[in-house]
Amino acid sequence: MAQPRYTRIDNTRRPSSSYCSTVTIVVFVALCLVGIWMMTSSSLGPDQSVDVVPLDNKDGIKNQMTPPAEEDRGNGQRPEDATGETPKEEKKGDGDESSSKEEKSKEESTSSGETKSETEGLTDNPDEENPDSNEKQTKPETEDNESGEDGENQKKFEADESEKKSSDDETGNEGAETKPEKGNTKTNVEQESQPKNETSGGAQLELVNETIAQNGSFSTQATESKNEKEAQKSSGDRIIDFKWKVCNTTAGPDYIPCLDNVQAIRSLKSTKHYEHRERHCPDSPPTCLVPLPEGYKRPIEWPKSREKIWYTNVPHTKLAEYKGHQNWVKVTGEYLTFPGGGTQFKHGALHYIDFIQESVSDIAWGKRSRVVLDVGCGVASFGGFLFDRDVITMSLAPKDEHEAQVQFALERGIPAISAVMGTTRLPFPGRVFDIVHCARCRVPWHIEGGKLLLELNRVLRPGGFFVWSATPVYQKKTEDVEIWKAMSELTKKMCWELISINKDKVNGVGVATYKKPTSNECYTSRSEQNPPICADSDDPNASWKVPLQACMHTAPEDKTQRGSQWPGQWPARLDKPPYWLSSSQTGVYGKAAPEDFSADYEHWKRVVTKSYLKGLGINWGTVRNVMDMKAVYGGFAAALREMKVWVMNVVPIDSPDTLAIIYERGLFGIYHDWCESFSTYPRSYDLLHADHLFSKLKQRCNLTAVVAEVDRVLRPEGKLIVRDDAETIQEVEAMVKAMKWEVRMTYSKEKEGLLSVQKSIWRPEEVETLTYAIAT
Numbered sequence: 001m002a003q004p005r006y007t008r009i010d011n012t013r014r015p016s017s018s019y020c021s022t023v024t025i026v027v028f029v030a031l032c033l034v035g036i037w038m039m040t041s042s043s044l045g046p047d048q049s050v051d052v053v054p055l056d057n058k059d060g061i062k063n064q065m066t067p068p069a070e071e072d073r074g075n076g077q078r079p080e081d082a083t084g085e086t087p088k089e090e091k092k093g094d095g096d097e098s099s100s101k102e103e104k105s106k107e108e109s110t111s112s113g114e115t116k117s118e119t120e121g122l123t124d125n126p127d128e129e130n131p132d133s134n135e136k137q138t139k140p141e142t143e144d145n146e147s148g149e150d151g152e153n154q155k156k157f158e159a160d161e162s163e164k165k166s167s168d169d170e171t172g173n174e175g176a177e178t179k180p181e182k183g184n185t186k187t188n189v190e191q192e193s194q195p196k197n198e199t200s201g202g203a204q205l206e207l208v209n210e211t212i213a214q215n216g217s218f219s220t221q222a223t224e225s226k227n228e229k230e231a232q233k234s235s236g237d238r239i240i241d242f243k244w245k246v247c248n249t250t251a252g253p254d255y256i257p258c259l260d261n262v263q264a265i266r267s268l269k270s271t272k273h274y275e276h277r278e279r280h281c282p283d284s285p286p287t288c289l290v291p292l293p294e295g296y297k298r299p300i301e302w303p304k305s306r307e308k309i310w311y312t313n314v315p316h317t318k319l320a321e322y323k324g325h326q327n328w329v330k331v332t333g334e335y336l337t338f339p340g341g342g343t344q345f346k347h348g349a350l351h352y353i354d355f356i357q358e359s360v361s362d363i364a365w366g367k368r369s370r371v372v373l374d375v376g377c378g379v380a381s382f383g384g385f386l387f388d389r390d391v392i393t394m395s396l397a398p399k400d401e402h403e404a405q406v407q408f409a410l411e412r413g414i415p416a417i418s419a420v421m422g423t424t425r426l427p428f429p430g431r432v433f434d435i436v437h438c439a440r441c442r443v444p445w446h447i448e449g450g451k452l453l454l455e456l457n458r459v460l461r462p463g464g465f466f467v468w469s470a471t472p473v474y475q476k477k478t479e480d481v482e483i484w485k486a487m488s489e490l491t492k493k494m495c496w497e498l499i500s501i502n503k504d505k506v507n508g509v510g511v512a513t514y515k516k517p518t519s520n521e522c523y524t525s526r527s528e529q530n531p532p533i534c535a536d537s538d539d540p541n542a543s544w545k546v547p548l549q550a551c552m553h554t555a556p557e558d559k560t561q562r563g564s565q566w567p568g569q570w571p572a573r574l575d576k577p578p579y580w581l582s583s584s585q586t587g588v589y590g591k592a593a594p595e596d597f598s599a600d601y602e603h604w605k606r607v608v609t610k611s612y613l614k615g616l617g618i619n620w621g622t623v624r625n626v627m628d629m630k631a632v633y634g635g636f637a638a639a640l641r642e643m644k645v646w647v648m649n650v651v652p653i654d655s656p657d658t659l660a661i662i663y664e665r666g667l668f669g670i671y672h673d674w675c676e677s678f679s680t681y682p683r684s685y686d687l688l689h690a691d692h693l694f695s696k697l698k699q700r701c702n703l704t705a706v707v708a709e710v711d712r713v714l715r716p717e718g719k720l721i722v723r724d725d726a727e728t729i730q731e732v733e734a735m736v737k738a739m740k741w742e743v744r745m746t747y748s749k750e751k752e753g754l755l756s757v758q759k760s761i762w763r764p765e766e767v768e769t770l771t772y773a774i775a776t
């Protein structure tokens with residue numbers, strides 16, 4: 001007969017009904033022995049006892065647990081690592097909130113360097129936590145992405161833990177053991193590798209932490225998913241039914257909405273003062289896309305583009321036929337070439353440029369003289385070659401019978417705008433240009449009381465030069481003699497001093513150079529106050545659609561006032577706050593104005609160096625023409641100084657008027673209202689930069705029209721960088737995706753976002769006819 005498995009000491013058989021009781025007693029004794037063994041073999045040292053804190057004593061947990069965690073992290077180890085045991089994910093309680101934030105900060109600091117730099121300056125306080133913020137990122141492929149992905153996985157894991165805790169709280173936290181969520185591989189793996197000889201104190205502490213766990217700084221997956229679905233629905237509601245169309249206009253691929261408004265031009269009562277060349281914007285800006293010229297190619301890179309451009313990109317031969325004998329432009333096979341540059345320097349612009357300085361040594365190109373306005377610029381060869389003397393030139397010419405001259409300039413990589421000296425002021429502040437140049441610019445300076453020359457006087461710095469190279473200076477025809485006499489009388493009344501008249505024997509032209517006074521002594525001593533002095537109420541900086549006046553503004557006499565001193569020499573003037581910025585003034589960002597200026601510069605140097613030049617996947621070798629659509633102090637442009645680019649700094653009319661500061665530091669720019677089209681040809685710029693512009697514009701403008709204007713101005717394969725609130729970033733991203741643009745990088749953090757996209761060559765098939773832009 002088989003012996004029973006369990007027997008009494010006295011060998012008496014126990015009834016079978018007591019079998020389970022016997023097993024229970026044995027198991028209980030074994031567990032007690034194991035518990036004693038675990039307590040004596042605990043990995044905690046004699047000085048590392050952990051007290052069990054009552055469940056309601058959250059402060060006690062925080063006080064007891066936070067210091068060891070900080071100490072361990074300072075040694076580069078997690079608490080378990082110091083003991084030599086296999087690490088196990090800790091579930092953070094409310095009392096470990098500070099530790100959670102430290103770990104999050106540590107994870108972010110070890111993630112991709114590019115990721116950190118991409119968000120540089122997105123918020124005023126990037127360290128501030130926002131529990132409800134959503135993060136969305138598409139990184140450029142770099143070797144650092146791996147660490148960044150680990151950080152994201154860690155965040156997701158901890159968010160899952162918070163979700164798990166929320167679920168446990170609802171069920172009353174029954175039992176000390178918690179099953180891992182499905183799909184949480186990391187949790188499963190680490191639990192399987194965890195030694196099972198935990199102390200009872202450790203187990204109870206884990207239970208305590210589990211009981212009081214909260215979301216802390218982490219959003220839940222449910223919240224994230226809900227917010228994303230709502231945002232997608234909201235975005236979809238705005239654009240789901242929207243389809244881009246291609247514009248049908250008489251101007252075709254060269255359409256400029258505010259200069260090609262045929263209907264408005266026809267209704268003009270007079271064109272005597274070139275009103276038909278001025279801006280006449282449509283009541284509703286177009287939301288269609290301008291077509292591309294047939295056979296369009298990627299533009300030739302600078303500096304080769306200064307000598308030649310693709311004919312297919314600007315397929316106009318009228319100017320070559322009309323000005324070819326003057327070496328403006330010629331058709332050479334598949335190229336348009338620029339052998340000379342202009343009527344006044346048929347044998348090259350550099351000789352002409354050096355001749356001007358030889359005539360007046362105080363001009364000192366690239367030192368004293370840095371910012372130039374070239375009126376009636378033609379194809380802008382003068383400004384194009386001044387780059388060789390470290391000088392930047394704002395070239396302007398009207399969209400007139402000299403077909404596409406400004407378009408030629410921009411295609412060559414030379415700054416230019418379409419504008420005319422007509423009935424309103426030029427869109428620049430007063431007293432900002434070091435030199436104003438006119439080489440046979442065909443402007444009747446002397447008529448109507450010298451109104452047009454007085455406009456140049458407004459924008460010219462006190463002590464600045466007016467360089468006039470025109471036939472009245474050196475020819476003796478009757479008309480030329482009369483104009484010279486009238487100009488001589490007018491400039492004398494304006495107190496301009498004729499410094500030099502010289503003839504360039506190589507080009508066969510003469511150059512007259514005038515200097516604007518630096519004081520009011522001459523103005524007050526005139527026997528006849530004509531032209532008159534402008535009223536004290538007349539602001540020389542007010543220039544957006546302000547009518548011209550035949551008057552002069554006095555020179556500043558206060559030494560702390562702008563214009564009373566010449567700016568520092570270039571390039572020193574770039575970095576230093578202007579002398580007239582006072583610490584008593586509050587800057588755009590709330591600091592004292594000089595400090596604000598410097599902080600802005602340091603900010604953009606950091607952003608450009610750490611993010612834009614490396615983290616956005618932009619080949620800067622293909623970038624030449626750049627526009628900052630919402631410049632403040634010109635910090636972005638200043639940070640690009642070492643690059644072979646030029647930057648058009650645009651100060652929106654509803655933004656703080658800081659354009660004079662930009663000019664003072666040796667840069668240039670223009671006022672503009674982005675609810676209207678910009679005065680430039682399509683496909684003019686390689687890169688557009690918009691810092692918190694679109695969110696402000698959509699409050700008063702049609703954002704779709706603004707994005708259509710961005711498409712018009714930007715070249716195919718051109719780049720757009722947008723920094724704005726996350727909602728606006730999402731709207732703009734959806735719009736450009738509908739235009740088949742390539743999203744190179746998008747990132748959002750704490751309701752702020754960054755978007756980098758590249759324009760495609762795609763054009764819609766559906767057409768929209770703009771009747772006001774059709775000539776019959």
